[in-house]
Amino acid sequence: MxxxxxxxxxxxxxxxxxxxxxxxxxxxxxxxxxxxxxRRDVTSRRGVGDLASVPYRGASDDIDLDRTIEVLAERPIPEDEDIIVRERVRTxxxxxxxxxxxxxxxxxxxxxxxxxxxxxxxxxxxxxxxxxxxxxxxxxxxxxxxxxxxxxxxxxxxxxxxxxxxxxxxxxxxxxxxxxxxxxxxxxxxxxxxxxxxxxxxxxxxxxxxxxxxxxxxxxxxxxxxxxxxxxxxxxxxxxxxxxxxxxxxxxxxxxxx
The missing domain is CATH 3.40.50.410 (von Willebrand factor, type A domain)
Structure with missing residues (x-):
């Protein structure tokens, strides 16, 4: 060569x-x-991606308390999506x-x-x-x-x-x-x-x-x-x-x- x-x-x-x-x-x-x-998929490649605070969709149980309290302060009767959780988001x-x-x-x-x-x-x-x-x-x-x-x-x-x-x-x-x-x-x-x-x-x-x-x-x-x-x-x-x-x-x- x-x-x-x-x-x-x-x-x-x-x-x-x-x-x-x-x-x-x-x-x-x-x-x-x-x-x-x-795509974002918390059931695959766990631990991969950036940790982000997102509305609860039935996957993660890692609640972001600070963000959730902020949302609940404005919505006294919350929906499931008002609970903010931390998920790994695929980058x-x-x-x-x-x-x-x-x-x-x-x-x-x-x-x-x-x-x-x-x-x-x-x-x-x-x-x-x-x-x-x-x-x-x-x-x-x-x-x-x-x-x-x-x-x-x-x-x-x-x-x-x-x-x-x-x-x-x-x-x-x-x-x-x-x-x-x-x-x-x-x-x-x-x-x-x-x-x-x-x-x-x-x-x-x-x-x-x-x-x-x-x-x-x-x-x-x-x-x-x-x-x-x-x-x-x-x-x-x-x-x-x-x-x-x-x-x-x-x-x-x-x-x-x-």
């Missing part, structure tokens, strides 16, 4: 044609993928998707990658989402937290030609910068790649700098399973093997369940 550092390149504009059959296939796959949306997730579009990803593999981005963009629309496509360089398709249509993210990805070598370190570095201001507890990067790293510096130290790194390791062709597992371990995340687009949804569900 080389020690060259990548560069950020602009996303091709809409004048670049996208094969309508490729787009249709990617959207078809994306429609079948699902990841649970962020917004910050997720940066890193999608390998290098020369080692072609055909169905890039369509599966595009479909994964489309599905996550749709399911995470209430969260902060960033999308970075990479090869030896990288293109920022969506800055973390920007409002975007899933179809636009998908089309932007499909306008990028499969090219160049694979520099895994550079997108990890970019993701760390985007996630720098996000709460560590709910921040992560997800790497979708075959992890055949053949350009740029050793990516392992960059994985360790992320709040969390999960790896979707595409093994439908040439791949480096050992590196994929090492990156996930350094990033305190999971590595899941992806043989086809059908493996994506359960892998993502396992990652977000933690």
């Amino acid at each position: 080389t020690v060259e550092h990548g560069r950020i390149v602009p996303v091709p504009d809409e004048s670049v044609d996208v094969d309508p059959q490729v787009r249709a296939r990617a959207r078809q796959i994306a429609a079948r993928l699902a990841v649970p949306r962020a 917004k997730r910050s997720v940066v998707l890193l999608v390998d579009v290098s020369g080692s990803m072609r055909g169905e593999r890039i369509r599966t990658a595009a479909a994964t981005v489309g599905a996550l963009a749709g399911e995470l629309h209430r969260d902060a989402l960033g999308v970075i496509a990479f090869w030896s360089d990288a293109a920022i398709l969506l800055s973390l937290g920007s409002e975007i249509s899933p179809d636009r993210v998908l089309d932007a990805l499909l306008r990028l030609p499969a090219r160049g070598l694979t520099n895994v370190a550079f997108p990890l570095e970019l993701a760390a910068k985007q996630l720098g201001l996000a709460p560590v507890r709910d921040a992560r990067a997800i790497l979708l790649s075959d992890c055949v790293h053949n350009a740029g510096p050793d990516p392992r130290p960059f994985a360790a700098r992320l709040p969390r790194l999960d790896v979707l390791l595409d093994v439908s062709g040439e791949n480096d399973l050992e590196l994929g597992r090492e990156l996930a371990a350094r990033g305190r995340g999971l590595c899941r093997v992806i043989r086809s687009h059908r493996d994506v949804a359960p892998a993502l569900s396992a990652m977000f369940a933690e």
